[in-house]
Each structure stands twice: as C-alpha cells, then as structure tokens.
C-alpha cells in the first residue's frame with residue numbers, strides 16, 4: 264500500500280467551468296463545486312448515414328469521445344464528486360464495480376488528477392493479466408482489491424468498510440457508490456442536460472426524446488431532473504442494460520429526489536425506464552445488441568460497447584422500427600469502448 268500523502272492543495276475553481284462553454288446552468292447548480300474533467304461540452308452530431316437507413320433523424324451526444332482514462336458518462340458525475348473530495352481534504356477515493364467497470368476506471372483516473380490515491384473494490388477474481396478498463400486502472404496505479412462474487416448492494420457495503428479502514432490508519436477517504444450514482448454524481452447529468460439543451464437550441468432542434476443506456480441510475484435521474492428544472496426539452500428514456508435494484512423506477516426516482524435536495528429543491532421528476540433489452544443479462548450482449556453495434560460501426564464508424572451503450576442503441580433502433588420514435592431523436596452515447604479491449608467482450612462482437 265502506498266503511504267498516504269497530504270491532500271491536494273488545488274482550490275476548486277468554479278470560474279473555470281464558465282471558460283469551457285457558454286451553457287446557462289440554473290443558479291442552484293452553479294453554486295455546487297465542480298471540477299472540469301470533460302474538456303468542455305461533448306459534440307452533438309447528426310448521424311447522417313444511420314438516419315437515412317432508419318428513416319428518422321438521429322443525433323448523437325458524444326460522451327464516448329475523449330481519452331481512455333477520462334471518457335464516458337461517469338466523468339460527468341466525477342466532476343462533482345472529485346470537487347467535493349478536494350473540498351473535503353480527502354487523500355483516498357474509494358469506489359467499486361465489476362472488474363471491467365467504466366465507473367471505477369474513470370474514478371481512478373479522476374482521483375489522480377487531484378493527486379489523491381484511488382482504491383478500487385472490484386467484483387470477481389484477480390485476472391492473470393489486465394485487459395480493457397483494467398489496463399487503465401493498473402497504469403494509473405490504483406490499488407485493486409478483488410472481492411469475489413459479491414452483489415452490487417454488498418459492494419457499497421464493502422466500500423464503507425474500506426473507508427473505515429483508511430480512517431483508522433489516519434487517512435481521509437472519500438467514497439463513491441457503484442456507477443458513481445450518488446446524489447452528488449447525479450448533478451453531473453443535470454448539468455449535462457443543460458449542455459444538451461444549449462446545443463439543441465444552437466442547431467434549432469426540438470427532439471421529443473433522448474435515449475440512453477441505464478444501470479445504476481445517475482445518468483437517467485440527472486437527465487430527468489434536468490428536464491424538470493428546464494421545463495422544456497426532450498424527455499429522457501432509459502434503456503436498462505441491467506438492473507441494480509428490482510425496481511429501477513423507484514430507485515432512479517429516489518436518486519433524482521436526493522439530487523434535487525442538494526440543490527435545495529423539491530422537484531416532480533418523471534422517470535422512464537424500459538426493460539427488455541438486457542439480453543442474456545448484465546455484462547453479456549445478446550444478438551440484438553451485437554447487431555446494433557455493428558450497424559452503427561458500419562454506417563458511422565462509431566463504436567458502442569456490448570455492456571451498456573450497445574443495449575441502449577438496440578432499444579432505440581427497436582423503437583424506431585416499431586414506429587414509436589418521432590424525428591429528430593437524440594441518442595446519448597454514454598461511452599464504454601474501453602471494454603471492447605477485454606477479450607470475452609471483444610469476441611462476442613467479432614465472432
């Protein structure tokens with residue numbers, strides 16, 4: 264284990280986020296500390312060839328873009344989580360997930376950007392060699408603890424235990440739950456919703472829906488709360504890529520309400536989660552997902568991942584096919600391509 268170092272002395276620079284874009288955020292959100300990690304708004308692009316093929320104008324919000332370390336939807340959540348860890352004087356960021364967790368990987372990288380130590384509790388056994396996201400975890404020097412086959416709920420319990428251990432050694436831990444879907448992390452997607460609105464306005468677009476893959480709920484809860492605060496814009500539709508709780512609607516709603524409370528608000532939030540596109544289960548792509556990934560790759564040269572975004576895309580394409588989507592529509596690409604370099608997932612796609 265590395266020695267503890269004194270907390271980073273960086274000051275959270277709230278001004279800096281305004282340099283990055285012209286997005287108008289609600290005042291309550293601007294008051295919450297945020298440390299920019301995304302490098303500015305992600306592009307909103309029209310998928311010309313896919314749109315022609317499916318007969319609906321599809322726009323894509325490119326949260327997949329960026330580096331192997333800090334790309335993907337978890338980075339939005341981490342902008343708020345990392346700012347708070349810094350403010351709290353933390354020296355260790357502890358989080359958890361599956362071995363190929365995009366969330367744990369992004370958190371490990373984000374921790375390094377403020378000079379603190381990443382500690383990851385990952386389900387499963389330590390693999391013989393790092394692949395996919397684990398390559399990044401390994402290179403940024405995260406401490407990796409493999410905890411065996413543990414339920415998602417129990418993973419968060421293990422995070423509390425690890426935090427206690429760090430504290431007992433004189434350290435200052437800061438924790439983030441599975442998927443970085445804490446109320447604070449959820450604010451990242453409230454901000455994201457306003458970023459999207461700004462881009463839609465600039466392009467003169469008024470889509471009815473924005474589709475995205477969903478599991479731990481922070482993405483959907485944040486977008487849905489953003490929609491409520493904005494009182495306009497596309498309604499978010501979550502395509503479940505695997506369930507964290509038996510009742511994802513109640514779970515996401517509670518998350519949105521707790522995020523609203525951080526802003527000092529009580530908001531009516533509309534949650535819309537569609538199940539049925541998970542395929543064989545969380546982490547395993549079915550034929551519908553594989554086909555959607557190939558379709559997008561061959562028309563647009565954009566890669567979705569087989570755990571999340573491929574299932575989200577499959578949900579959108581199936582709704583288009585059934586005539587349930589009005590044009591234009593937005594697909595929020597949540598990232599995840601790092602997992603394509605994990606052989607079992609890669610093989611599921613190229614066979």
Ligand SMILES: *Cc1c(COP(=O)(O)O)cnc(C)c1O
Pocket residue numbers: 335336337365366442444476477478479480481482483568571572597598599600
């Ligand atoms: C975590 C993740 C999601 C799901 O987002 P939640 O906020 O956990 O619901 C979707 N896509 C990718 C690539 C992810 O890593």
